[in-house]
Amino acid sequence: MSQERNADHGESQGRILIVDDEAPLRRALSISLRARGYEVRGVSGGEQAIVAVADHVSDLVLLDLGLGDIDGLEVLERIRGMSEIPVIVLTARDSQSDKVLLLDAGADDYVTKPFDTEELLARIRSAMRRRVEPMDEVALVVEQDGVTIDLARQLVTIAGERVPLTPTELAMIEVMATHPGRLLTHDYLLRQVWGPGYGKESNYLRTYVGQLRKKLRDDAAAPRFIATESGIGYRWLPGSE
Amino acid sequence: MRFVLPLAAVAFASLTTYWLGSDPVVAALGLIAAVIVSAAFDRVAGLFAAVLATISLVWLTALHDAATERHIEGLEIAIFAIVAILVATIVTRERRARRTARLAERETEFRIRVTDAVMRGMPVSEAVDMGARGLSQIYELAACTLATSTTVSTVERHPKHGRLFNITTGKISAAVTAREDLPLNARTLESLTVLVTTLGVLFDRATLEQELDRTRIDFETNKARAVFFAAAGHNLRTPLASIRVSLSTLLDAQAELIATEREELIQTAYDEMLRLENLVTNVLTLSRVRSDQSTVDLQPVDLGEIIKVTVNRIEPIAPDHTLVVDLPAALGMVPLCQTMIEQVLTNLLENAVRWAPPESPVTIEVLAGPSQVRLSVIDRGPGVPAGAEEEIFSEFFHLAPGDPREGSGLGLAIARAMVEAHKGQLRYGPTPGGGATFTAEFPVVDPTSPTEHRILVDHGSDE
Numbered sequence: 001m002s003q004e005r006n007a008d009h010g011e012s013q014g015r016i017l018i019v020d021d022e023a024p025l026r027r028a029l030s031i032s033l034r035a036r037g038y039e040v041r042g043v044s045g046g047e048q049a050i051v052a053v054a055d056h057v058s059d060l061v062l063l064d065l066g067l068g069d070i071d072g073l074e075v076l077e078r079i080r081g082m083s084e085i086p087v088i089v090l091t092a093r094d095s096q097s098d099k100v101l102l103l104d105a106g107a108d109d110y111v112t113k114p115f116d117t118e119e120l121l122a123r124i125r126s127a128m129r130r131r132v133e134p135m136d137e138v139a140l141v142v143e144q145d146g147v148t149i150d151l152a153r154q155l156v157t158i159a160g161e162r163v164p165l166t167p168t169e170l171a172m173i174e175v176m177a178t179h180p181g182r183l184l185t186h187d188y189l190l191r192q193v194w195g196p197g198y199g200k201e202s203n204y205l206r207t208y209v210g211q212l213r214k215k216l217r218d219d220a221a222a223p224r225f226i227a228t229e230s231g232i233g234y235r236w237l238p239g240s241e
Numbered sequence: 242m243r244f245v246l247p248l249a250a251v252a253f254a255s256l257t258t259y260w261l262g263s264d265p266v267v268a269a270l271g272l273i274a275a276v277i278v279s280a281a282f283d284r285v286a287g288l289f290a291a292v293l294a295t296i297s298l299v300w301l302t303a304l305h306d307a308a309t310e311r312h313i314e315g316l317e318i319a320i321f322a323i324v325a326i327l328v329a330t331i332v333t334r335e336r337r338a339r340r341t342a343r344l345a346e347r348e349t350e351f352r353i354r355v356t357d358a359v360m361r362g363m364p365v366s367e368a369v370d371m372g373a374r375g376l377s378q379i380y381e382l383a384a385c386t387l388a389t390s391t392t393v394s395t396v397e398r399h400p401k402h403g404r405l406f407n408i409t410t411g412k413i414s415a416a417v418t419a420r421e422d423l424p425l426n427a428r429t430l431e432s433l434t435v436l437v438t439t440l441g442v443l444f445d446r447a448t449l450e451q452e453l454d455r456t457r458i459d460f461e462t463n464k465a466r467a468v469f470f471a472a473a474g475h476n477l478r479t480p481l482a483s484i485r486v487s488l489s490t491l492l493d494a495q496a497e498l499i500a501t502e503r504e505e506l507i508q509t510a511y512d513e514m515l516r517l518e519n520l521v522t523n524v525l526t527l528s529r530v531r532s533d534q535s536t537v538d539l540q541p542v543d544l545g546e547i548i549k550v551t552v553n554r555i556e557p558i559a560p561d562h563t564l565v566v567d568l569p570a571a572l573g574m575v576p577l578c579q580t581m582i583e584q585v586l587t588n589l590l591e592n593a594v595r596w597a598p599p600e601s602p603v604t605i606e607v608l609a610g611p612s613q614v615r616l617s618v619i620d621r622g623p624g625v626p627a628g629a630e631e632e633i634f635s636e637f638f639h640l641a642p643g644d645p646r647e648g649s650g651l652g653l654a655i656a657r658a659m660v661e662a663h664k665g666q667l668r669y670g671p672t673p674g675g676g677a678t679f680t681a682e683f684p685v686v687d688p689t690s691p692t693e694h695r696i697l698v699d700h701g702s703d704e
Contacts, residue, residue: 021643024509024516025483031506032486035496044643066475066642092478113482117489 013037014128017058019049019075020090021066029062032117038124046075053079060128064090065102073105080106086127090115096231103185103232110183126181126238142177145224147216149177156216163215168193172208176226176236185233209234243283247290250275255297259304268301269321276325280332287329295322344379344429348436351375355440359447366392368447372440376417380425380433384418387437389444408434413441472637473524476650480513480520487513516649523651527636530581530658537581537662541574544582544614548605551586561599564590567606575614575685581659582616585667588652589618589679595646597622597676613665614683621676630669656681 016038020026026042033040041058043049052058061079065072072089079087089102089110102110108127111120142149148157154170156163165173175192176184189205190198198204209226212218218225227235254271261267272294280287298321355375359368369387373394377385383399390412401421408415415437419425425433487510490496491503498506545568552564586605593603597620604619625633625640632638634657637650653667656679660667665683672678 022479022483023643023645024513025479025486028483028486028490028506028509031498031502032490032496035490035493035498035502037497066479090482092475092482094474113478114485115482117486117493 012039014059014124015039015041015057016060016062016124017049017052018042018062019044019046020062020064021045022064025064025090033124036121046072046078049075050078053083053085056083058085060124061085061087062090062124063087063107066092073101076102076105076107086130088120088123088127099232100185100187103183104187108182123181129238130180130182142180147225149173151177158217165215169208169212169215172212176234180236180238183229183233183235187233189233205234243286244289246282247275247279247286247293250278251290251293251297254294255301258301265298265302265305265317268305269298272298272321273325273328276329277332280329281336284329284333284337287333288326291322291325291329294325341428344432347379348432351379352436352439356443359443362451363447365389365444365448365451366394368444370394370396372444376415376433376436379436380417380429381420381423382417383420384416386416387440388414389441389448391448406430406433408437410434410438411441412445413437469528469636473520476520476637477517480517483513484510484517520649520651523649523655526584527651527655527658530655530662537578539576539578539663541576542579542582544568544575544577544607544616545572547579547582548586548607551583551590552605555587555590555594559590559594559603562594562597563600563602565602565604567604569607569609572607572609575609575683577614577663577683578659581662585656585659585681586616586618588656589681591648592652592679593618593620593622593677595648596620601676609685612685614685615680616683617678617680619672619676619678621672621674624671624675624677625669633669634667653679 013036016033018026018029018033018040020029020042021044023044026044030040030042041052043052049061049063053061063072063075063079076087076089079085086108087106089107090113091098091102091110092113093099094112099110108130109123111123140150140152142151146159148155150156151174156165156170156173171193172189175189186202186205187199190201194201194204209228210220213220213223213226216225220228223237225237227237229235251272254275255268258268258271276287276290276294279290295318299318302318355368355371358371359365363371369389369392373385373387373396376382376387377396377398381398383402384395384397386393386395388394399420403419403421403424405416405418406425408417415433417425417433487506490498491506491510545566548566548568552566556564590603590605597603601621603621604617606617606619608615608617629640633640634653636654638653639647639650641647657667660681660683663683665681667679667681670678670680
């Protein structure tokens, strides 16, 4: 709808498309993100959002699910039908099954209203980084907090010492570490690691994540590598910048 | 009584024929009549009367014979005895058959009455009371106690208690006490047992059905409540998100804001706070009206005055609309809850001026009938599209999501809940020629005479 840009804040951090039918939230987010150096464009409806994505003028979409004209989920699916642009969903729903549905439909991440602005910014940065370094360009060697993961040689070392890992554990690390910062659903992880026939066995994941945390000397309460998103999935924490 | 009656009857018949000096044939007819009277009372009395009558006939014949020098014929006496016993038996049987038929008729009639009452939703506890009362009447019992798995009822009808019978069939138990002077015979006891069994099945089914209904209502209420709170939460989160983003950006030292942006964020936070406040107030109002009908304070109020006050309050916020008030000539005091009616009218008027184009008239019309008052708010706006006429009354429904004219989505839901709290109805209909008409109908019950449904028309002071 409105072209809300502001070039006064120096070098652009990226271009964000805000899709929200709530004018006050759209306005507040626009100002907030511009103040942090992003170029922002706001639209109020799903159809406008799809047109805007097709124009390739944005680097990331902030999509509010409760849109007036079409269902937010449908917008997400249609965006995914034509673009790999990172999408972060703003949702007012608390239900975890809704969130799993969103992630499976191709959302990169979500934040629940009312969200912490800093958290939203962190998610935006993380999603943007993934766009800059697509998956096949992810470094084959990940070094983080004294832990080195060499994906090519299937080797994990802590302070130079090799960590003994089973093939399944290695596969889990590979899937997660190549998607740093991204919330991976139970369903996605199971299909990637165990195969297409899996999807409901989230207890497998609990077991293996527990083992991995022990071997990587990680702490579930204050994770350095694997963060749990209760009822939804796991997130590999990108190393501190 | 069963021995006194035959003695008296036979003695009366014998003495009458003796004094009349009639011959034995007349005497025999009189004695048979005595037997019939006795048998109509009781089988034993009938047979006793037959024996007495035979003896009496022997005595009367002897006296007669002595006068006429005729001989007693043993055969004649024997035939009389047989006839007397036959008559007694036939009368007794006939009487019993008639009584059984009458009993069956009363049982059937009673069964239909109880079934009907239960079908109409009579609570099981009341139906069990009705059952105990009915049983003690039909079988002329001294006392009767009926017990189902959930309720017990006892009826006492007569002070002289006879034998106690306990009947338990299925999930019902009955303790019936016969009257001392009216013992229950086996056949009556049998039909009593059948009736108790029937009642047991009926009550059992009614208990299950009523429990099921209660559970269903509980379930529906809880589900509706959960949906409402989920929707309310959903609607509260969005203004909260706007406020949080605005304030955190204002507080963030790293955010580079120019003066106009700073102002805009403050304004957004403030506006959204007001919206949140309005939403919270509405959510609370709606749940209070729905959960506590006792807040309806029915007092005779001057509806015309309420309308004027509300119109005066709305006019400043709708300077472009013409509010037309159309009241009947003699609209007196109407029993309504003033605060609620003001709220209903405010919500309807706010809606009308929000959606109807400027300069268009909004009419408030009142029609007063003998048993109801009808309050309509008529606008010439876009109206409600076909198919959404009922949906507009549900919580958080928005016809034009994202439209800045949209309110909390609770105005019509609150208005309807308040009208329904008056046992009235709020409906939407299109205005002829285009627009929306919302009509609230209130039944008018004079609070001083609850049985009389009429509007209080004060003819003394017209508007």
